[in-house]
Amino acid sequence: MKTLFSLPALTAATPSCTEADFSSLTLPNINILSVNAIVADTYVTKLTNTFPSTKNASTQVCQVSIQYTHQGWNDTTNTWVWLPLKHWNGRFVGMGGGGWVTGDQSSLGQPVSQGYSAASTDGGHLASASTASWALISQGNLNWPLLHDFSAVALDEAASLGKLATRLFYGKSPKYSYWNGCSTGGRQGHMMAQRFPEQYDGILANAPAINWDKFIPAEFWPSLVMKLLDSYPPACELEAITDAAINACDGLDGVRDGIISLPGRCKFDPFTVVRRKVRCTNPTGTLEISRKAAQFATAVWAGAKDSNGSQLWYGLSHEASLASLGATSCTSLDNCKSVPFLVSSEWLRAIITRNTSLDLSSLTLEDYSALFRASINEFESVIGTRDPDLTLFRDAGGKMLTWHGMKDQLIFYNGTVDYYSRVLELDPNAHDYYRFFPAPGVKHCSPGPGWYPGDSFQALVDWVEKGRAPDTLVMTYVGGNPNKAQSFVCK
Numbered sequence: 001m002k003t004l005f006s007l008p009a010l011t012a013a014t015p016s017c018t019e020a021d022f023s024s025l026t027l028p029n030i031n032i033l034s035v036n037a038i039v040a041d042t043y044v045t046k047l048t049n050t051f052p053s054t055k056n057a058s059t060q061v062c063q064v065s066i067q068y069t070h071q072g073w074n075d076t077t078n079t080w081v082w083l084p085l086k087h088w089n090g091r092f093v094g095m096g097g098g099g100w101v102t103g104d105q106s107s108l109g110q111p112v113s114q115g116y117s118a119a120s121t122d123g124g125h126l127a128s129a130s131t132a133s134w135a136l137i138s139q140g141n142l143n144w145p146l147l148h149d150f151s152a153v154a155l156d157e158a159a160s161l162g163k164l165a166t167r168l169f170y171g172k173s174p175k176y177s178y179w180n181g182c183s184t185g186g187r188q189g190h191m192m193a194q195r196f197p198e199q200y201d202g203i204l205a206n207a208p209a210i211n212w213d214k215f216i217p218a219e220f221w222p223s224l225v226m227k228l229l230d231s232y233p234p235a236c237e238l239e240a241i242t243d244a245a246i247n248a249c250d251g252l253d254g255v256r257d258g259i260i261s262l263p264g265r266c267k268f269d270p271f272t273v274v275r276r277k278v279r280c281t282n283p284t285g286t287l288e289i290s291r292k293a294a295q296f297a298t299a300v301w302a303g304a305k306d307s308n309g310s311q312l313w314y315g316l317s318h319e320a321s322l323a324s325l326g327a328t329s330c331t332s333l334d335n336c337k338s339v340p341f342l343v344s345s346e347w348l349r350a351i352i353t354r355n356t357s358l359d360l361s362s363l364t365l366e367d368y369s370a371l372f373r374a375s376i377n378e379f380e381s382v383i384g385t386r387d388p389d390l391t392l393f394r395d396a397g398g399k400m401l402t403w404h405g406m407k408d409q410l411i412f413y414n415g416t417v418d419y420y421s422r423v424l425e426l427d428p429n430a431h432d433y434y435r436f437f438p439a440p441g442v443k444h445c446s447p448g449p450g451w452y453p454g455d456s457f458q459a460l461v462d463w464v465e466k467g468r469a470p471d472t473l474v475m476t477y478v479g480g481n482p483n484k485a486q487s488f489v490c491k
């Protein structure tokens with residue numbers, strides 16, 4: 001793919017992994033603060049579950065740690081590039097983050113063990129830092145440069161630096177470059193395709209946190225509904241409602257396997273299980289499903305609405321746990337309080353209102369509607385990551401693969417369906433370069449009772465390098481043995 005700056009001359013004939021090998025490592029818009037290079041034996045410390053499973057042998061790698069700043073931004077970004085000393089497979093991979101974490105070097109052990117050179121970046125803030133500690137310059141004032149680093153800028157630079165370090169070390173550029181991420185990593189992959197379409201040949205971007213400006217405030221909706229109902233159901237009560245919904249709708253797809261594969265057919269009414277007895281273990285006791293818990297489930301499945309009733313975002317699928325975004329902490333079964341999801345509450349506090357002491361439990365529906373509107377108005381172009389125009393990515397020859405678990409309890413599955421349909425509306429042939437696979441019974445970036453698309457990274461590599469487009473990840477039961485792939489067809 002095209003490079004936007006001129007490449008420095010190669011110096012090291014046999015790489016030694018010293019700072020000198022990387023003395024020409026820089027980009028036009030950054031100031032390098034330091035480059036460290038050491039040889040280390042590495043292990044797979046964190047499994048990225050979309051890579052094919054791998055044996056955990058030690059791999060000798062050249063670990064390059066780059067620290068840089070953007071002059072005038074007063075930021076410090078750490079970017080890590082790991083280069084296997086032996087058996088480099090000629091490919092480069094950028095590894096994504098999760099939640100507020102842009103990326104971390106712990107994710108690099110697995111790709112280097114398989115021969116990839118790999119990079120990740122902290123995007124200018126430490127993985128362990130609270131959002132307010134980096135996102136606010138002072139109370140009331142946002143650190144815009146760091147927000148841009150997190151959402152897009154540092155990702156583009158990590159790709160450029162990673163490929164450049166690869167070239168300096170091995171004496172040639174990677175033949176293919178890939179992205180691998182889920183959740184925030186899935187959003188980052190989409191950001192690359194939308195804004196930096198020439199960086200990656202292949203992008204695996206699962207359960208993507210795209211539509212960020214809308215779905216992050218929508219994740220607060222369950223907490224708001226509890227407050228509006230003045231009812232804080234313990235997890236066991238919500239889980240009983242989810243179990244009843246799955247039980248009612250499971251068979252509608254033709255096979256009773258504990259998975260709702262055709263969610264559009266599920267019209268479960270939670271009021272039918274009101275007063276049903278539930279045995280709870282944490283806290284211990286027995287309760288009856290309340291009308292308010294049924295109202296809660298109805299509102300969370302329906303999705304966030306504003307103060308005059310307009311739909312703001314999608315709800316959770318029936319098979320997704322209600323007790324995750326609707327988490328409570330309880331001292332007894334009838335004494336619980338809401339525990340809002342941190343990524344969402346930090347977004348509302350640190351970013352939208354820039355008020356770290358904002359009392360979220362006192363928000364009215366009108367307040368919430370206004371915050372939702374501000375989120376879209378100020379941040380869609382910054383981090384929304386929902387531009388459906390992928391034509392530059394197409395023209396650069398890129399391929400993107402996305403799956404999203406239909407049992408996802410944190411990122412509303414229908415938001416990805418929404419994005420994919422908008423891409424197809426703009427370019428009816430988009431499936432030539434971007435394919436989306438619903439994964440029934442799969443949770444947020446992690447296995448569930450459904451079939452887990454664990455080989456999806458290899459499927460992407462085959463698509464890019466062999467032109468073999470994957471089209472068998474979506475499956476619907478057609479009869480026969482439900483444990484056999486032949487019993488399912490694409491829908």
Ligand SMILES: *[C@@H]1O[C@H](CO)[C@@H](O)[C@H](O)[C@H]1NC(C)=O
Pocket residue numbers: 043044045046047056
């Ligand atoms: C791989 O092995 C290392 C060293 O024995 C160990 O620390 C690490 O937890 C292992 N990783 C996995 C994913 O099992």
Ligand SMILES: *[C@@H]1O[C@H](CO)[C@@H](O)[C@H](O)[C@H]1NC(C)=O
Pocket residue numbers: 074
């Ligand atoms: C630059 O950032 C550091 C914290 O990273 C802060 O202590 C310092 O005050 C900032 N300087 C300016 C000029 O904003």
Ligand SMILES: *[C@@H]1O[C@H](CO)[C@@H](O)[C@H](O)[C@H]1NC(C)=O
Pocket residue numbers: 263264265301302303314315316317318414
């Ligand atoms: C998701 O979209 C499908 C198809 O449009 C619809 O049938 C379903 O009700 C939606 N689910 C949620 C939770 O919004």
Ligand SMILES: *[C@@H]1O[C@H](CO)[C@@H](O)[C@H](O)[C@H]1NC(C)=O
Pocket residue numbers: 306307308310369370
């Ligand atoms: C209320 O509805 C109007 C008209 O549909 C819409 O334009 C407006 O954004 C909504 N206002 C709020 C606060 O939700």
Ligand SMILES: *[C@@H]1O[C@H](CO)[C@@H](O)[C@H](O)[C@H]1NC(C)=O
Pocket residue numbers: 355356357358359360
């Ligand atoms: C921040 O939120 C708190 C609690 O909701 C409120 O009392 C305070 O006035 C807010 N601060 C600002 C600057 O708006």
Ligand SMILES: [Ca+2]
Pocket residue numbers: 249250251252253254255256257258259260261
């Ligand atoms: Ca089923």
